[in-house]
Amino acid sequence: MKRRHRIGATALSVMAAAGTAAGLGASAGTAAAAAPVAFTYWTSGYKPAEITAIDNAFHAAYPQYVAHGQYISTSDEYLPKVIAALKTGTQPTVLTDQSPSDLPLIEQSGKLIPLNGKLTAATNSLYPGIKKSLFYRGKQLGMALAGVGDIVLFYNKTDFAKAGITKPPATWTQLAADAKKLSNPATNHYGFYVPMGDAEWISYDWEPVLWGNGGNLLNQSQTKAAFDSPAGVKALSTWVNLVKSKSAPATSFAAGGNFDGPTAFSSNAVAMITDGQWLEGELPKGLNYGVAPYPAGTHGPSTNIGIGVVALLKTTPAQDKAGLAFIKFMSTAKEGAYLADQSGGLPSSQSQLSQPLLKKDESKKFFSVFANDERYGQVRPISPEYNAVSQFLWQAINAAISGKETPAAALHHAAQQADQALAQHS
Numbered sequence: 001m002k003r004r005h006r007i008g009a010t011a012l013s014v015m016a017a018a019g020t021a022a023g024l025g026a027s028a029g030t031a032a033a034a035a036p037v038a039f040t041y042w043t044s045g046y047k048p049a050e051i052t053a054i055d056n057a058f059h060a061a062y063p064q065y066v067a068h069g070q071y072i073s074t075s076d077e078y079l080p081k082v083i084a085a086l087k088t089g090t091q092p093t094v095l096t097d098q099s100p101s102d103l104p105l106i107e108q109s110g111k112l113i114p115l116n117g118k119l120t121a122a123t124n125s126l127y128p129g130i131k132k133s134l135f136y137r138g139k140q141l142g143m144a145l146a147g148v149g150d151i152v153l154f155y156n157k158t159d160f161a162k163a164g165i166t167k168p169p170a171t172w173t174q175l176a177a178d179a180k181k182l183s184n185p186a187t188n189h190y191g192f193y194v195p196m197g198d199a200e201w202i203s204y205d206w207e208p209v210l211w212g213n214g215g216n217l218l219n220q221s222q223t224k225a226a227f228d229s230p231a232g233v234k235a236l237s238t239w240v241n242l243v244k245s246k247s248a249p250a251t252s253f254a255a256g257g258n259f260d261g262p263t264a265f266s267s268n269a270v271a272m273i274t275d276g277q278w279l280e281g282e283l284p285k286g287l288n289y290g291v292a293p294y295p296a297g298t299h300g301p302s303t304n305i306g307i308g309v310v311a312l313l314k315t316t317p318a319q320d321k322a323g324l325a326f327i328k329f330m331s332t333a334k335e336g337a338y339l340a341d342q343s344g345g346l347p348s349s350q351s352q353l354s355q356p357l358l359k360k361d362e363s364k365k366f367f368s369v370f371a372n373d374e375r376y377g378q379v380r381p382i383s384p385e386y387n388a389v390s391q392f393l394w395q396a397i398n399a400a401i402s403g404k405e406t407p408a409a410a411l412h413h414a415a416q417q418a419d420q421a422l423a424q425h426s
Helices: 002-008 015-019 048-061 075-088 100-107 120-124 128-133 157-162 172-182 200-212 230-244 262-266 277-282 317-331 333-343 367-376 386-401 407-425
Strands: 037-043 065-071 094-097 149-156 272-276 289-292 309-312
Touching: 037 317, 048 065, 048 317, 065 317, 075 100, 094 100, 094 317, 100 309, 128 367, 149 157, 149 277, 149 367, 157 172, 172 230, 172 272, 200 230, 200 386, 230 386, 230 407, 262 272, 262 277, 272 277, 289 367, 309 317, 317 333, 386 407
Parallel strands: 037 065, 037 094
Antiparallel strands: 094 309, 149 272, 149 289
């Protein structure tokens, strides 16, 4: 999902600055050994200059180790190259990956080293939803990188003032009532944008509605779909009813491969939209808008968080030890805060947010709204079948919104397909 990766994997593309600031040299290792242990890490997001900066910063902090970063491919081609290397025994020691759901597939090779007990303090400091996403069937397959992103509610303050609405809605019930007041179908102006189309963004943007109503995508063991539930029906009905009541447009504003509908909000076709931080850079100057937490459901607030991960692979015992030090290096609160600050993304833990470096970011417009919402957010399951499950889900969402199926029927059919895909993997 291109829109999400622009925020969720920010840390993977901006760590060039890691070698240029004092923030990355804080936890120096012991005196360098006579012959430093060298290891390789792969990336799909670093340019040569960025790789050099990361390598130099790590060596300055841990003189006994030398990291050699290598750009392998774009993110779309990354996993096949990793799998090919695992088959031939030419894998690197460390992977930085923009798709956490790659990790279970890599783990099947027997060459991924689980991190259970190896980064306990850093893992426990992560926001609960981020921490949970790193575990698959009891194993911690990777560590989250700083520079994450989430989605919140954008609203047009001018439209709200005209409608006599004094504050943004805090719940979906309030949003539905406000959207009706803000809508005038005769002039093609609507209160809220419901995304539609064949893209992961559709299910990604809807998942927090499900979570906010107490539902889950998959069961705890990630072997069966769980969204075919009363919570799921209520969540999908929320979107369907917005379109049925003409409080949301019945057509898609997808453009240029982006399905979050930025032009719907920037052109003032809608007064509210749920989207990520990237939307701020695409809005016209002078647009009077505000940002509020993603609307809460019957069970409380939620949002969807996009993350990048780093994982450790088996090479040699000495290199494995060096690779673990590299992961620890990027996981400390101080280094995480620095990476989040440089990327324009968010920290992945409260301990990072509390670092002095990020205090100045709290004064930035809307930073606190995005950062505070992380406390309630979740991350997509890292099941290797998530992509298939997500596709069945967005097809069900489209079917329900278009009136081809009821929300209950659409989710039931999607769950049957998802269960088949999950059973094949098991």
